[in-house]
Structure formats: C-alpha cells, structure tokens
Amino acid sequence: MTPRKKFTRNIFIFSVLSSLSLGQANEGPSAKPLEIDLSNHKFSPQVLPVPAGRPLQIRVVNLSKETIEFESFSLNREKVVEPGKSITVRLPALKAGSYDFFDDFHQDVPEGAIVAK
Amino acid sequence: MKLSRAPLLLRLLVLTALPALPCRAQVDPWEFEVYPYATNQRGVAEFESDNAIVENGHQTGGEALASGTVPSERTFYNAYEFTYGLTDRIEAAVYLKMAQPNDSGLQWAGDNFRLRGRLFDEDVLPVNVGWYAELEWHKTPQFDDAQRELELRPILEKDFGRLAVTANPIFEKVLAGAGHNQGFEFGYDAEVAWRGARLMSPGLEFYGGTGLLDHMDPVRGQQHYLFPVVWGELPCGIEYNFGVGKGLTKGSDQTIFKFNIELERFIGAIFKASPNNGWFF
Numbered sequence: 298m299t300p301r302k303k304f305t306r307n308i309f310i311f312s313v314l315s316s317l318s319l320g321q322a323n324e325g326p327s328a329k330p331l332e333i334d335l336s337n338h339k340f341s342p343q344v345l346p347v348p349a350g351r352p353l354q355i356r357v358v359n360l361s362k363e364t365i366e367f368e369s370f371s372l373n374r375e376k377v378v379e380p381g382k383s384i385t386v387r388l389p390a391l392k393a394g395s396y397d398f399f400d401d402f403h404q405d406v407p408e409g410a411i412v413a414k
Numbered sequence: 415m416k417l418s419r420a421p422l423l424l425r426l427l428v429l430t431a432l433p434a435l436p437c438r439a440q441v442d443p444w445e446f447e448v449y450p451y452a453t454n455q456r457g458v459a460e461f462e463s464d465n466a467i468v469e470n471g472h473q474t475g476g477e478a479l480a481s482g483t484v485p486s487e488r489t490f491y492n493a494y495e496f497t498y499g500l501t502d503r504i505e506a507a508v509y510l511k512m513a514q515p516n517d518s519g520l521q522w523a524g525d526n527f528r529l530r531g532r533l534f535d536e537d538v539l540p541v542n543v544g545w546y547a548e549l550e551w552h553k554t555p556q557f558d559d560a561q562r563e564l565e566l567r568p569i570l571e572k573d574f575g576r577l578a579v580t581a582n583p584i585f586e587k588v589l590a591g592a593g594h595n596q597g598f599e600f601g602y603d604a605e606v607a608w609r610g611a612r613l614m615s616p617g618l619e620f621y622g623g624t625g626l627l628d629h630m631d632p633v634r635g636q637q638h639y640l641f642p643v644v645w646g647e648l649p650c651g652i653e654y655n656f657g658v659g660k661g662l663t664k665g666s667d668q669t670i671f672k673f674n675i676e677l678e679r680f681i682g683a684i685f686k687a688s689p690n691n692g693w694f695f
Contacts, residue, residue, distance in 0.1 A: 370612040377455035
C-alpha cells in the first residue's frame, strides 16, 4: 500500500470512528427526562424551562382519553401518544430561546413552550 | 467512396434520431416532494394531494418531465397519496396518479406502492437516516413508456437549529417496458427549509436527474430544477407546500407550479408499539 493510500485509509477510518463516537455522544442526554402531561385538553406545565446547551429528553404523558400528537414545529419533532401512554422526545442541545409545542390532532389545545435558558 | 458514405449517413441518422428517443424520467412530475426522515407514526393515516402544472415546458413527448408521448407543456400532474404508519418507524403508501394534458380531460396515469422507514431515533446518528422503496406500475405509454419501475432512496436529514437540510438521492430501475435492459438511473430531491413560523415558512427545493449511473446524459440534456417554496400548517391542521420551479438546463421544463396539501389523523394501530431504542421496526 502506497503512503498516499495509507493516509487516505487512515483518514477514512478516523472519520468513521469520529462519526460513531459523535453518535454515541449524542445518544446519552445527561439529564433525567423532564415531563409534560396532557389532561383536560391542556398541557401541564404550559411553559417548560430547560437548560440551554445540553441535550435532553422530555417525557410526554397522555392522561386524556384521546390519542394526541405531540408536535414541535420549531424543534422538528412529532410523536403520537395513545391514551394512558407516554413517549420520550429526544432533543439536541438547544440555544437559549422559546420553542413551541402543541397537539396536532386537537388544534383547540392551547400551545405550550419549551424555554431554554 | 460510396461504400464508406453509407455508414456515415447511417451514423448521422442515428445521431439525429437519438435526441428524439424518449429519455427516462429521474424527475417525477407527480412527486415534487422531498421526503423527510420522520415517518407517519403507528396508526396515523395521511391523505395527500400533490399537484404540478408545467406552465412553460417542452412541445414534444419524451422530453424533460414527459416520459411518454404526451408533451409536458401545459400538462397538469395530479397525484393522491394515502399513507399509513405501520410501526413507529415504517410506513406504507399507495398512490393514484392522474394527468391532464393540454386541452384534454384528466386521465389515469399509473399507481405506486411504497414503503418508507427511519433508522434509529432522532439524533442518535450524526445525520438522521431513513430509507425508501417504491414500485411504480402503469400501462400508459402516453405518460410513461416504462411499465414497471423500482425506485430506491436513502433519506438523509440534519437539523441546524431551525434550519433543516434534507437529501433524497434517487436510484431508479426500469423493470418492464422501455429501458428495462438498462441499469439504474440517478436523480435527486433535496431541500433546505427554515422553520420560522408554523403558518408559513420559506424553503428551497432542488430536483434533478442526470441519466444512467454508468452513462450520464450531457449536462444540457439533464434535468435540474430549483423551487423556492412556502410551506406550513393552516389552523385547521392542513399542511401545504407551494412553489414555483425554474428549470436550470435546456433539458428541463422552464416553469412549473406545484401545490401539495396533506392532512393526517390517527385511525388506529394494527401492530404493537415499536421497541424503545430500536433501530428498524
């Protein structure tokens, strides 16, 4: 193998390993999942403060009798939650700011906000 | 001298005839849509209508977006798509494709069946990855001279804050009909979308086809389109995407209007919930 090919191979291996380790790093949000409940056509809490700059998980619990779709337009997330069930939404490290969430199946449910500080 | 002139004339005839041969379509006029990483969740049904009108196209069949004998100029392409989330990571869809050539009525143009999935959960991999496999069938040579086609796409998506970048490289193979003895063709759909306001946000979409993988068309014969779009969700829950496309090469149609709408609802799941931390089902 020529030195040039060897160099290219090493770069390739390094890139793959870096990508994998990046994937691993993204896999484990450090904090314990935060929680949002939905009951009586209302999210609780309506405003969820979260730490900025850190990956996190949010557990969404549907305490209502209807299937909901937890959606955040600004965060590009949408997940269906059946009655009495919960789902976990993974989020990357957020910049400080306010991010919407709503129930896409019930437009009358007031919109909530995840506020990263 | 006469003997050598005959093959020369033959060669000239073949060369003149070549551009008239129907070119394959790596750009599907019924599907000006870039597929995201996210799939329909388990039990969710989505009804979608994709529409495109070629305002300034080609006057001859087999050119640009037209893969059959009907020219693309002033043709209205109209598709209905029903999608159902089988699991939390895999969805199935059927399409009904219609077309209305200039000064004519709406006609059936073919059907598609596809499966689409996403691998892992969001942000587990550095780039979100999905897959797409579609079977097209049609016996409508006026719109497509291939009878059956297989289309495969990897789906790649990465969010940079509110900016989402999505790419669908397309690999298409004719299984029956004209071109079945050829290899895979290459095309692409891609999008850069800004998640500004839920009601209306801007985006840029790119569609194109370069010909056979092992024998690319000359650049001027390839199709490349740029669509500035607005997209969002209306208060009633209907999502829309509207754009005006501009052909960037001579082989492309020049002006296309597209308008897609979709509505999704939960209708009930037939499979159990997907396992947490799963990667395929």
